[in-house]
Amino acid sequence: MDIQQLKLLAGLVRGLLEQSHHSVGHNQSLDLIAALPGLRNWPEVQAFPDRVAACELDVASASCLAFRLKKKFALELSPQAMLAALSPPGTEKPTRAPQIWPTGPVPGVYITDSQDAINALLERYEEATDGALVYAERAGNHWEGSIDLGEGGLWSNGLRRVRSGTLLVVGPLELNQQSWSDSSRHLEMACLVAQGSEHRVAVLIDTPTPEAMFEDVHLMVRSIQPEGDDCDAALLGVVTADGELQLRDPFAAPRARLEQPGSIATVDALPSSVLAALTKAVEARSAGLLLFGSSEIDEHPAIEFVAASLALTEHAGPAARIMPRHRSTPAKDFQVPDAIKQLPFLPSIESAYEQGYRRMVFAPSYTPSELLLEFSKDVLLISGTYGPPPGAWPGRAWDASCRFLRSFPA
Template sequence: MDTQQLKLLAGLVRGLLQPSHPSLAHGQSLDLISALPGLRNWPEVMAFPDRVAAAELDITSTGRLAFRLKKRYAVDMSPQELLEALSPPGAFVAHGAPHVWPTGPAPGVYITTSQDAIDALLGVYEDATDGALVYAESAGNRWEGSIDLGEYGLWSSGLDRVPSGTLLIVGPLKLDQQSWNDAGERLEMACNHALNAGHRIAVLLDTPTPESIHEDVRLLVTSRPDHTDHDTALIGVVTDAGELEPRTPFAQLWPRVELVPTVATADALPASIAGPLRDALANRTSGLVLFGSGTIDDHAASHLVAASLALTEHAGPAARVMPRHRSTPSKDWDVPEAIRALPYLPSIESAYAQGYRRIVYTPNYTRSDQLLRVSNDALLISGAYGSDLAQVFKASSRYGAAQDEESLLSRIVAIAATVDIPTSSGTASVADLYIANGLDVGTLKRFKEVDEFMTAHRLVRWEDEVGHLLDTGSVTHEAVKEAFPRSHGIAAFLAKHAADRSGQTA
């Protein structure tokens, strides 16, 4: 390289900055381009011709220029983008060998579900690079040669200065419904670092389905908003021996899903709602079916969800979704046998991508936009705590924007809530039931309006059923009040019922 070539390149840099910095002077562009030979300004270029002659236009020199552009003018371009912009038209721009471990495995994203594999990789990397630094999240930050990425993780600005080929350790990333979006964001950023900076990135994942981890990771990356070519950075696995091993292709096609007959029956549904629900679900293959129970339980209304499986087999294969990672995983299996028998997958998105069209999910850990994306083409079934329709609907719409409530209501096929009340001879179940049945939801905007709409269009009313039990002496006011511990309307209902009875007696 010589000074004349640098002057030409300075003109190109000035052109790149023209839209955002139209007042950039020629002298300022010369000072910028002096970063290519590693000098501070143009006078140093003139003073050190040997340094200029030894300089090359490569990923190393454009890395210095990228840093200077960002620091002085807040222009964020990767070294590779600058190399392509400054190279002659039609010239082949090769990705240079990584600075760190130049003869090692290709830069990219490598995945594993084993902490032992990550630990082994750290040892291999240290030996191969004579102790080069590692930048790590919690999966690798206990290693002596690691720098903790801290709370900003892969978004840490200091990573822009890390030499190419450096090992980054990410994770553990939890694949479940609660963490699905977060895992996607972090995998997307990992791919960015691999593609733009040439780093080697090992990702530790925790998933209920390790056998389909590659397919789930590909889905997470390719389904990100504005996805382009990020998935090309997904290239391999971390072996048990700590090797970064390519895998071609990285992910396979999903296996064909077979419809397995359910062992469920509809016996758990109260008689007052069983018939209407059977009719409402008879031909439905998409939408939301929400169940609620007045019993406070880890798996609220799971008996109703299981019963609904017997009414929906026509909609296609069924699976259930892991809501979150528990400290006691065994509790995930404290559900009816019909639900326990279903494939247990990390997310609604994964289940849908594999071909499942009945998906059992937990609303407390599911965002409204995730429901809206899938419920047009699959039947989503959930159980939550709720002694009336309003409580059940609120549980399903709590993680979303206000405008999602109207959209969710338009996707609902049915909402049913049941409450068990002790009687002198056992237990009586009372119910609230709403079935859409083509009802026009109009332009409901607020939760109160949605609540009033559903209440006005109920097929079965808990007030009627409780009132009948009270009138016949089957239950007491105290038993009813205890069965509805979180209902704001129960006190007013009981007071009115007592007043009505007093009026009839008088």
């Protein structure tokens, strides 16, 4: 680059600022453009022609200018947007190597369900980069060369200044109904950071269905990103057992054909006094909310009635059970009748629906009311709850659904 090119670029910066209602003079724009070669003002540009000659218009230099404009005018532009604004129309932007580990894997998001794989990646990264810093959440903040991302996590403002290609370690992110929405936003931000700053982001996933991990992660990002956005394109691959960031094409495969064995559920637990009425009420229904109440405080209220209802609702489609949350004592999740144990244990209603399940056993306390309202139009949602005395149905599930759905207490 030469001084004349810098003068031309200074004019583009003036136009860019005018679009944002910031008026600057010619000399002030020259001082601003001095940020490209890393200088403070135009006199320094004239004093250090060698620095100017060595400067290239790339993401690194555009990042310096973007920072200066933000500092002086509160103008928010990513380095990529700044580079696009300063490049001639129709210019094909060359793909540049990341600043950190330039010969390493493609920047993007890579996932795993193994902490050992994350540890192996940290060792590989340290060796390949001669000890470059890692920015990490809990899955990687134990590493000697890592900086804890703290409460801000991926939303930390300082990450914008981190050099491209840096390794970020995220998670563990839990895939269950309670955490589904928060984890989805976390994954979306991981994609945005990977795309915007060209970082390598490794995400540790904690899921009850590791065989469907890629499909679930893709669903989570795709369902939360704004219409027309393509941040899910940042989902690239897997962290292998030996710490390699390996591309996976496609990242998410089509869901396997749904096959479910015959149910072993029986109606034996249902009182004979209500069986006929309940059978008649549900036989014509394939969607809605079916709640059973119990006056006994239990880990799984009315679960024997929920299990029995599976024998009455087979016409509604394949059944699955939704994981409400991650427990410190996961064995309690399986202290249920065999007919419930037999069901696939899936991380969310959203995941189960995409896989083709149309009957779902869920836990009201950990399921957002809005979700019940949305999916009860196409899915038969079944649950048990504690309800003393008969007819009292506390909880968000009942409050959200009683306005438009019938219930059938047993």
